[in-house]
Amino acid sequence: MRHDASAAAVERGQYPDAVTPWEDPAWREAALGWAEHGLAAHGLRTTRRLVVRLRPWSVLVRMTAEGEPDVWFKAGPAGGAGGAFEAGLAEALARWVPGHVLKPLAVDDARGWSLLPHGGTLFRDALRQDSSGERAWEEPLRQYAAVQRALGPRAGEMGRLGVPDARMAVLPSTFDRLVEENAALDPATRTALRELRPRFQGWCDELAATGIPDSLDHCDLHDGQFFTPGPGRYTFFDWGDAAVSHPFCSLLVPLRTAAERYGPQALPRLRDAYLDPWTDTGLTPAELRRAVSVACRLGAVGRACSWGRLFPGTGEAPGAAESARWLRELLAEPVLR
Structure with a gap:
């Protein structure tokens, strides 16, 4: 036909x-x-x-x-x-x-x-009928964290499937490549990012030292990336931006989405809901929260990398411009301290 x-x-x-x-x-x-x-x-x-x-x-x-x-x-x-x-x-x-x-x-x-x-x-559509505000995000974030814990032992298999490597051990070299190769970065920003390099390395080392295994980072977990097929159930999809990384890096996008919709005061509640499945890892609540703050900085690199995955022939725009925008996020305050 x-x-x-x-x-x-x-x-x-x-x-x-x-x-x-x-x-x-x-x-x-x-x-x-x-x-x-x-x-x-x-x-x-x-x-x-x-x-x-x-x-x-x-x-x-x-x-x-x-x-x-x-x-x-x-x-x-x-x-x-x-x-x-x-x-x-x-x-x-x-x-x-x-x-x-x-x-x-x-x-x-x-x-x-x-x-x-x-x-x-779609969760985005369900939110239009939900009057619970930011609390509607709590259960999907818990379930997503539980999925990440289940996938931790599969990190090597995901790598063999071709899922990009954004583990803390390789992220500094990825950062170096992005900073030097991105043609959309202005000279002042490139210089500021080069000067940030020692701190960036320190954040990677700190996050690796938590001992939490690498897992799947969705890299773009906003309200249009999962369904609500039934009460209290959520199914996640759209893995084109994903990477193998520290799982907490996944929180960058949902926390930014929630901050824009509900305000920054909603974020501690959602962070703690996400952390519920991680409370038996041996880390204190303060250590887990600190790890989230660091991961939400480093998650910007995963977002910057994802803009390099375009069809051949697309050229520099919009990939380079969007990647540069996410790299500049590394110079700002984290979405949640």
Whole structure:
């Protein structure tokens, strides 16, 4: 069956000039054919209604499955662009922490393709009906921390799947590379970051000394990155920015999101909810909180790295500019002391 791209509604957001493989008819034909084959393996058939979201880092196609909730085809940058690991990681996570992550209907590791089911109500949408304020974040953060604890022994396997390495032992060299290679950094900021290097090394050493094992850092855990399929249940997805790192680095984005919505006074409560599953690690509450403060600084490097995972041909913008913005965060006060 030939797929007519003109029948699809295409949304490019803030990236009207995004370079993606969707514009290649042969790629599009292969991708949609693969997705339909994956649906057929589950006894599903797609109709012709397609909604396409194009970004410099992903192609996301919403497809109507006949008689069933919509499904999504997702493609990230394959080859040497650094994002092909997401499909294989999502498949592995569904085995390692079932019920806590979105389970793909099909994956193609080599091409970085995945076919994803409907996941229920997005947490962002659920928040619109929730009057509990920042407390609504407490249970998802507890459950996410529990997932990270369960995944700690899998850090080596995640590395072999191609998940980027952002462990404390390698983060200083990553920092050096980003600072020297980013063309969007102005000279004054580059100088300030170079001068920060000894303190940065100290933060990495301090966090490594906590003894908490490396695990999966989502790197972009905002309110649009997990579903609420039932009361008190949460399933996490969208691992394209992920890295193997100190788990507490994951708190940077949700705490920033909560601060913008509820104000900084909400953050200690959410930090402590996240730390509930870590209270048996042998660290005191004060030591755990200090570790969060340090990790929320270092998490900016993971965010800076993620902007390098774009489709080939995208060029410096917007990756370099966004990466530079996150590097500048290292010079600011942490989101939570």
